[in-house]
Amino acid sequence: MHFTINKSSLVYALSHVNKAVSSKNTIPILTGIKFEINESGLTLTGADSDISIQIKVPLQAEGKEIIKLFEVGAIVLPRYVFDIVRKLPADEIEFKKTEKLSIFIKSGLSEFRINGYDVDEYPEIQAVSDKKSFYVESSLLRTMLRQTTFAISNNESRPILTGVSWNLEDDILKFYATDSHRLAVKEAVIENAEEIKISGLVVPGKALKELAKILEDYDSRVKIVASSNQLYVEVDNIIFISRILDGTYPDIPRIIPKQIESEITLDRNQLIDSIERASLIARDSRNNIVKLVTLENNLVEISSSSQELGNVTELVEIHSIKGEDVKISFNAKYVLEALNAIENDEIVIEFTGALSPFMLKSVNQENLLHLILPIRTH
């Protein structure tokens, strides 16, 4: 194994695979990054028990030489090779395997010899069949993840709720995320996916957060292959693989109320600001309880009180109201997170009763829904 490589190309590639690697992994070789060089380029792989990220740096790109290859080979290097590469002084870095488990790195007047791991002991990435593959634009997938992932559970007592449920049927991709107190549903139309049906494939939230970070760097089409035990995502020269959570996801369509008692439309930012202020008093209580009451004159009152701190009353103008008067209490955190996930400036809240779930939606936009359970305060 012997090659030289352009520093910035290697830094960029390592910054991506590094996201999958934790120095705390109990399997020592997984605290490292796999380097594999051959005539098709340098392939870097990082993995933990949930995800693998693989990126390929070609020998040339856009007519410019990135890698000079002298001898093919492979080794697993400790994660801090990323720290070393970032700080090296010259634009070109030379890698040369001197012994089976040791590599020599040279750049300018700086020379490192670092110990690695046996590449034969690194887990193989499973091949995928292309049977269930479809394509999504990177920006759309990013939006879908941003609008749902925040609503998953952080509580390991029901592991299935720590992931986002992926569903695809009749060309419609649906994401569900819930922690049993609130639910986010996002759907989008996918082209040329008639043949594919995915039902309740639950991808760990932690993996999706890493995927979202990777997608930020790419504005291209993303290939997705779903199988029963893994989710495979390919964008540009990166492959991202996540394991799937075991278990059965709740039957979400059954949970969403069909009967609306009343609905109000109002300005999203005004509502966010009011609830944030009310939350300064409310956060003193265990559930961060804020109350919403419709008043005369097209106003809602947002309020909260605490015996220790004091109380707060906010008035917000309503754009329109239909149905009965509303009086409801909720956890401010859930409502704020849902409002922040909505992109439209005008939102509608649909109520189904003082102790029944209420829904937050964009006006004129049916593909995003946030459902929240109220809190009983008496």
Added chain:
Amino acid sequence: MHFTINKSSLVYALSHVNKAVSSKNTIPILTGIKFEINESGLTLTGADSDISIQIKVPLQAEGKEIIKLFEVGAIVLPRYVFDIVRKLPADEIEFKKTEKLSIFIKSGLSEFRINGYDVDEYPEIQAVSDKKSFYVESSLLRTMLRQTTFAISNNESRPILTGVSWNLEDDILKFYATDSHRLAVKEAVIENAEEIKISGLVVPGKALKELAKILEDYDSRVKIVASSNQLYVEVDNIIFISRILDGTYPDIPRIIPKQIESEITLDRNQLIDSIERASLIARDSRNNIVKLVTLENNLVEISSSSQELGNVTELVEIHSIKGEDVKISFNAKYVLEALNAIENDEIVIEFTGALSPFMLKSVNQENLLHLILPIRTH
């Protein structure tokens, strides 16, 4: 107590006093901020056991009305009044005391009533005599703090070393900071301070870090009054007071070596980069040990090795060398912090023997000195 105030003026003032206030203080009233309004303006005070910060907002500034005063008064409000004020919707905020320990706050359609503390129970700020007062430019004081404070001890076993020692004699202000492994000395000429002598006044490092943050906002002359039990600093409309540490500071002038065996000059940034890279291997060891050895051909070798990780060798060009060859080991953290505190691009290292302290200085600049104890490696 009843007044209205411009929001941004109040936010700015609260952001400063807030730095002195901790929600963890065991004395409940010190978790709050004192508000006192009268014909001269609104005075805000925040304090903990080490420091007090007081700021005055005048009724008018530059011909513009900032405060409309209806009734004088005072109250201590919980620290989160800062969070409330920041988030209020309108440019004007009304404060009105409704009961002895409760205040009504109104801005736009937002109304708060919050519980406070009895102002009579808030500790008085001690008056200072002007006897030992002198003036320093804010930018100079900031530099002096930045170049020394990092070298104090974080270890409470010798409390006196957790502060910076202030000394003034013959118009020269000297700061000393040491954790017993390294020492920083910075001096500056002060005008019109002939009459004043300060000797070993040790100000807590934590207080000086807050003072440095305050000084960032002011480019004016700073008034300093030192007494045996407090340091009083006044800049613009802010008063900052810190307690003084009890105890006797080490006799620093006696520690600084007079006899130099050899000295090398070299580029500060090249040396920083090399030691940072060497430290990637060295940080594996307890003391972050990096070795420096002078070679032929005007080069120094910076190196480190770890049985587990591997090793690193760096070459750095020397601009000039005087005296004997050098071979010395040190804690990379100490040398990097000292180098980062020096502003000049060319530095000189003065050696007094393999096991004796070495000194880092700017070339042609005698008012800053960093002294570091080497590590015995054999």
